[in-house]
Amino acid sequence: MWRNIASNFLSIAVVLLVVVVGVLAWGQRQYVGPGPLAEAICYKVPSGAKLWQVAEGLEEKGAVTSAYIFKVGADYEGRASGLKAGSYLIQPGTPMQEIMGIVAGSGRSTCGTEINYRIGVAATDVLVRELDAVTNRYVEKVKFDPAADAVPQDYLDIAEDADTRIRITLAEGVTSWQVVEALKRAEFLAGEVKEVPAEGYLMPDSYEIKRGASRAELLADMEERQRATIERLWAERAGDLPYDTPEAGLVMASIVEKETGVPEERPVVASVFVNRLRQGMKLQTDPTVIYGLTGGKSVLGRGLRQSELKKDNPYNTYVIEGLPPTPIANPGEDSIRAALNPAQSDYLFFVADGTGGHVFAKTLDEHNRNVAKWREIEAQKSDGG
Structure with a gap:
């Protein structure tokens, strides 16, 4: 009898074990x-x-x-x-x-409502948008210029919601002064900025922050990221560069950044300036002259005058030899990489091609022909053609 009971109990236990294992497997x-x-x-x-x-x-x-x-x-x-x-x-x-x-x-x-405070070269704006989960696309809700427009009530209502994400985006090529001035106007930040960070040492990137974040700490984070990027890319640099310090490489990167917004052109543009340095030619780049005039505190908004191209100042590369003393903007990672690993080319000149890019030349005669074509394009545009 006891043997039968034990046998039945064992059978039931086995069945229960099988059921439990099956349930666990199903759950898994x-x-x-x-x-x-x-x-x-x-x-x-x-x-x-x-x-x-x-x-x-x-x-x-x-x-x-x-x-x-x-x-x-x-x-x-x-x-x-x-x-x-x-x-x-x-x-x-x-x-x-x-x-x-x-x-x-x-x-x-990764979704919900977001305030994106965008600091650009020509302007700063505040964009409030919400991700539509179904279409995976952002829907714009509010947009305004914090320097010129009154703060919309719609923005204040959204900004006061604790679940609203806040992001600050730095465009490539902004100056440190522009960044500091824009952050001063950001109502969701706290604290003062005692001094403008060194030009070139703020990483253009997107920074997600919390309301009440410190301006000084945010700038320190931007500096830390930029210095880490420079250190990493300097270790991967080409071996025959005509500059031997990361600081000089950053100056070159800032020039490349201001000369072209076309990503694939950056290494080629860098090669032009590297070739000029190797041959002892002046860099003759307009963005450095503009920085010498504005100090990075404004957009010139017009062409350079001949008198300005002849004016003797540390940033006028039509006058000075070699690189200017400091960067002229905050370059992004791609421009730093291009400056430290330029393309291999024989180009010494480039000019706009009318499409947003540039056409490159190895000789002055070839360059002059390209310039003539560019002037024809400009003339057609001014005539409405």
């Missing part, structure tokens, strides 16, 4: 397999949210098949305490495991 497949979400959503994880709250919220949105399985899977992987507040884009069919990785990842929001 549910956790790592494709999710049920049919349409992309922007899911918000509130500050201080618990895992069970997020799990239930995801189930309500149709992003996970089971809040319980989601929570168990997160617990098993040791991610239960790793939630990061923010708004996250979740694509259709995303597995629960990947969703957990999203909400417990970097904490950087």
